Amino acid sequence: MITWLRTNAWRHALVISVCLFSLFPLYLVVISSFNSTGSLRLDSFIPREISFANYKMLFNDPAIPYLTWMKNSLVVAGATAILSVTIGSASAFAFSRLAFKGRKTGIQMLLLVQMFPAILAISAVYVIMERVYTFAPSIGLGTQAGLLLIYLGGAMGVNIWLLKGFVDSIPKELDEAAKIDGASAVQTYWLIFMPLAAPVLAVVSLLSFIGTFNEFILARLFLVDMESRTVAVGLQQFIGGQYSENWGPFAAGSIIASVPIVIIFLSLQKYIVNGLTAGSVKG
Amino acid sequence: MTSFFRGKISFAFKLVALLLIASVLITLTQSAVAQGEYFIAAFLGITVFLLALTYLTKVSIPLKFFLPGILLLVAFVLSPIIFTVTMSGYNYKTGNIISKDEAILQIQNRAFEPDANGTSFDIKIGRYQAQEALLVSDSVNNAFFISTVRDRIPLNPADLTINEYGVAESAPDFAVLSDSEMANADKLYSGKRFTYQDEYFIALEGFEVGIVSRQVLSFDAEKDQFNNIITGEVYTDNGKGNYAIADNPDQYLEPGWRAPVWFENYTKLFTEERLRGPLISVFIWTVTFASLSVLTTFALGLLLALALNKPIRGRRVYRSILILPYAMPSIMSILIWGGMFNTEFGAINNLLGTDIAWFQNALFAKFAIILVNLWLGFPYFYLVSSGALQAIPSELLEAAAIDGANPRQIFRRITLPLLLQILSPLLIASFAFNFNNFNLIYLLTGGGPRAELDGELAGATDILISFTYKIAFGSSVQDLGLASAISLVIFLLVAGISLYGLRKSKVLESFQ
Numbered sequence: 001m002i003t004w005l006r007t008n009a010w011r012h013a014l015v016i017s018v019c020l021f022s023l024f025p026l027y028l029v030v031i032s033s034f035n036s037t038g039s040l041r042l043d044s045f046i047p048r049e050i051s052f053a054n055y056k057m058l059f060n061d062p063a064i065p066y067l068t069w070m071k072n073s074l075v076v077a078g079a080t081a082i083l084s085v086t087i088g089s090a091s092a093f094a095f096s097r098l099a100f101k102g103r104k105t106g107i108q109m110l111l112l113v114q115m116f117p118a119i120l121a122i123s124a125v126y127v128i129m130e131r132v133y134t135f136a137p138s139i140g141l142g143t144q145a146g147l148l149l150i151y152l153g154g155a156m157g158v159n160i161w162l163l164k165g166f167v168d169s170i171p172k173e174l175d176e177a178a179k180i181d182g183a184s185a186v187q188t189y190w191l192i193f194m195p196l197a198a199p200v201l202a203v204v205s206l207l208s209f210i211g212t213f214n215e216f217i218l219a220r221l222f223l224v225d226m227e228s229r230t231v232a233v234g235l236q237q238f239i240g241g242q243y244s245e246n247w248g249p250f251a252a253g254s255i256i257a258s259v260p261i262v263i264i265f266l267s268l269q270k271y272i273v274n275g276l277t278a279g280s281v282k283g
Numbered sequence: 284m285t286s287f288f289r290g291k292i293s294f295a296f297k298l299v300a301l302l303l304i305a306s307v308l309i310t311l312t313q314s315a316v317a318q319g320e321y322f323i324a325a326f327l328g329i330t331v332f333l334l335a336l337t338y339l340t341k342v343s344i345p346l347k348f349f350l351p352g353i354l355l356l357v358a359f360v361l362s363p364i365i366f367t368v369t370m371s372g373y374n375y376k377t378g379n380i381i382s383k384d385e386a387i388l389q390i391q392n393r394a395f396e397p398d399a400n401g402t403s404f405d406i407k408i409g410r411y412q413a414q415e416a417l418l419v420s421d422s423v424n425n426a427f428f429i430s431t432v433r434d435r436i437p438l439n440p441a442d443l444t445i446n447e448y449g450v451a452e453s454a455p456d457f458a459v460l461s462d463s464e465m466a467n468a469d470k471l472y473s474g475k476r477f478t479y480q481d482e483y484f485i486a487l488e489g490f491e492v493g494i495v496s497r498q499v500l501s502f503d504a505e506k507d508q509f510n511n512i513i514t515g516e517v518y519t520d521n522g523k524g525n526y527a528i529a530d531n532p533d534q535y536l537e538p539g540w541r542a543p544v545w546f547e548n549y550t551k552l553f554t555e556e557r558l559r560g561p562l563i564s565v566f567i568w569t570v571t572f573a574s575l576s577v578l579t580t581f582a583l584g585l586l587l588a589l590a591l592n593k594p595i596r597g598r599r600v601y602r603s604i605l606i607l608p609y610a611m612p613s614i615m616s617i618l619i620w621g622g623m624f625n626t627e628f629g630a631i632n633n634l635l636g637t638d639i640a641w642f643q644n645a646l647f648a649k650f651a652i653i654l655v656n657l658w659l660g661f662p663y664f665y666l667v668s669s670g671a672l673q674a675i676p677s678e679l680l681e682a683a684a685i686d687g688a689n690p691r692q693i694f695r696r697i698t699l700p701l702l703l704q705i706l707s708p709l710l711i712a713s714f715a716f717n718f719n720n721f722n723l724i725y726l727l728t729g730g731g732p733r734a735e736l737d738g739e740l741a742g743a744t745d746i747l748i749s750f751t752y753k754i755a756f757g758s759s760v761q762d763l764g765l766a767s768a769i770s771l772v773i774f775l776l777v778a779g780i781s782l783y784g785l786r787k788s789k790v791l792e793s794f795q
Contacts, residue, residue, distance in 0.1 A: 011590040012597075018587060019604045022658065025619050026607060028630055040622040042630040087351045094348035111785070113356065115778045116364050117719045119748055120770035123755050123763050124363035124370070131323060135314035153359025156352050185344050214612050216722060221756075232614045236726075239618060247622055254615040265610035266603055 033251035040247045054252035066253055068227055069234035073213055073257070076144055076151070076230060081209035083148075084155040085163070085201050091156075092163035093189050097175060107164075114157035119217060125150055126221065147222050151212055158211075159204060166200040167193070203271045210261060231257045301338055305331050326362075330354055371548050371767035374524040377760045379539040383524075386540040387502055390509065390526065392474055394500035394536075398483055402495040405450040406487075408472055409459040411436070417477050417485060417493060418457050422449045429457055430477040430485055430493075465490070500536070509536060523547075541764075548768035561741035561750070562769075568649075569746040573717040576656045577710055583657060584664025585702070589694075592672050609662035617726045620655045624727075645743035648728050652744055656723060660713070671705045672698075711784030715777050724749045747773050 032040055036051040058066040095107055133140025140146050175188045219230045238250040308331045315324035337346045407418040416431045427438040444452045453459055460468060476484040485493040500509045509518040509526050518526035524542030527535035551558060591598055623630045624641040632638055641647045683693045724730055730749045733742035741750045755766030
């Protein structure tokens, strides 16, 4: 028992205190979501009341189109995830497997372009989409389709980079065998590579989905209509601006929005962590 | 299945899909041309051409894989970057947004003044012979006339319907606007000059009053200058996007235009005291913030990894709890922390029994930012450090133990140097990420506290990127040219750091 204390007690003590640190804000949000006073105050560690008023407000108040926001986020993030991985994997395959002039320059350019901080190009993107709006209002400024296009462009660099890492790890012998059997590059891609890479593609799509779901600034700048907002932008107004510091519905809304993502993340943590280490930091 | 990719059916499918996409793009190109957006139209046109060339011929097989990605990158990443680079050479800010021709036109249209007596008339707006026209009632002289941009048609009061205030309500051949037409009238009528007499014309003041005015400034296209007809002052092109009086540069005409100023936006960063001071302090804080963030997150993450590098009881549960902050959408977490630091209603003061105004004091605000970023970032370093610890060969540690090294020595001399070597690219990447961690700063403190009344440009917790965002999209003056210049400087810094990190990680060598 004494040796156990000496060797393991400090480990438990340290880890438990950090666990408390990491749980505290989350616990606070959970109890605030069941608290009808709308503040993030911690009056007692055990909630005094359990009220569903905040949750009801989200779903019943016609001024708060929460379900629409959720749907918008899911549609935009889902479409970005699927399309960017579909388009990105083709490029990654070419970078990894096809020999062509300028391959090295291409991938270095890709890296360099990726380093330009996206936020700083916002003004240019804004001006471009403003102009697109003048002749094609359905994909210009203020539309989800326009936002999707921008996300796709922005996701290309990271996704190609990440996917290339995965493609490199698939044994070359497989597609060389296909080549000997007379398969073209396009056939190798669809018939050999795609089935093999499917699990990896799923993980990268997931990362892309989480990244897009988390995006705030572009969505805030582009989606002006109440009805077209994403959930992050929509919820943010509870605590800044017209609703001024109304934490109850914010807490409830962010719990509903976060739970699925947290569950997916925890259940696939092994794969996601591998992907993150291969690429860079969570953005 | 294989035959599908070779056969005629597949070709037909491909053709139909291509035709559909091409027809959409061509329609868009046409409307872009119609709107005068030639750059976008050219891009769309080239896109259609490249699509056809790539997928209908066998010019280049790699291009079949690349094209969609390249097109998206060019449209939404590369061209904004080029646009930003270009804008950094222009005086492009609030008041200098439009082109020179548009600016000249607007100056001319706005530069008029009422006549000496301030004469004004009651008017009705409508149409005369299918033109925008005014039905003017000069009640002082009891005269009535219709005025269009070209003519003035005198009327006989006997033909008119005149109300109790002596204002003509209708006249023959004059069609008063319907309510629905009134809704769009502003665009058609305001800014127009309706004929009066000599150099005087009638300008609208709302929809019911016309003011007799005359032009003040006249444009001399040959000399490229504006002359004040009345005072004789001369406004010349000052080379920075405004017409100004040569001897008195502060007196210039609005609006200006976006004029090329080459490197002025860059030199401004170093020469203008008002800008240089905040930039230096923001830069120092940016580096401090990024370094401290990496240091704290890495230290805590590593500590946890070491603590859990042994199969102790409950390790899996611990692990799941520890990565929770990383799994939460970061936007939500940052906003929640923002609420927790609220002075009156926040849980932090509540818990500590204090009433600190966290975001009103520079030091407290900085502390809060580092703490929140620690919460957000330590799970990442815990995860990667755990992985790296397992990658260190156990023989090395055993050999050291046999040689008589104590655990502390083993850690300091063997484990840590090896870990740092494995993780250094990730540490550098994390530094680069935090260098531009816009969301955290923007959503948590908004860059504050900032003494706005004292004219401070940057807040105490502003990092370079949030400061730039303020310059570009701030509330009063939006200076896109200057913001673009700073953007480029940041890009060079971050690219330098990241390339250094990549070279260390030897990623680039795999392409040699």
